[in-house]
Amino acid sequence: MSRKLLKSGVIVSFMTFISRILGLVRDAVIANLMGAGANADVFLFANKIPNFLRRLFAEGAFAQAFIPVLTDVKNEGDENHLREFIAKVSGSLGVVVTIVTIIGVVA
Known part of the structure; x- marks a missing residue:
C-alpha cells in the first residue's frame, strides 16, 4: 500500500x-x-429539512447530470459561454431551491 x-x-x-x-x-x-422534550424534537426536525434539500439538489442527480455537461461546455473553449452557462444553471437552481423551500416552510 x-x-x-x-x-x-x-x-x-x-x-x-x-x-x-x-x-x-x-x-x-x-x-x-x-x-x-418536544422542543428539542421540533428543533432537530427543522434542522433536517435543509440537510435533505442540500442532499437532494447539491449531491443528488443534479450533480451527476451537471458535471458531464459542464465538462462539455468547458471543452468548447469559449470562456464567456462557460460563464453564461454557469450563471444560468446556478440562477435556475437558486430559484427552484427557493420555491421548494418556501413550499416546505408553508407546509
Missing part, C-alpha cells in the same frame, strides 16, 4: 472521528439547553 494512500486514509479517519465527537458535543448542548 502506498504511503500517500495510507496518509489520506488516516486523515479521512481522523476527520470522521472529530466530526463524530463534535456531533456528540452538539447533541449534549442541545439536550442541556432544551431537554429531551
Whole structure:
C-alpha cells in the first residue's frame, strides 16, 4: 500500500472521528439547553429539512447530470459561454431551491 494512500486514509479517519465527537458535543448542548422534550424534537426536525434539500439538489442527480455537461461546455473553449452557462444553471437552481423551500416552510 502506498504511503500517500495510507496518509489520506488516516486523515479521512481522523476527520470522521472529530466530526463524530463534535456531533456528540452538539447533541449534549442541545439536550442541556432544551431537554429531551418536544422542543428539542421540533428543533432537530427543522434542522433536517435543509440537510435533505442540500442532499437532494447539491449531491443528488443534479450533480451527476451537471458535471458531464459542464465538462462539455468547458471543452468548447469559449470562456464567456462557460460563464453564461454557469450563471444560468446556478440562477435556475437558486430559484427552484427557493420555491421548494418556501413550499416546505408553508407546509
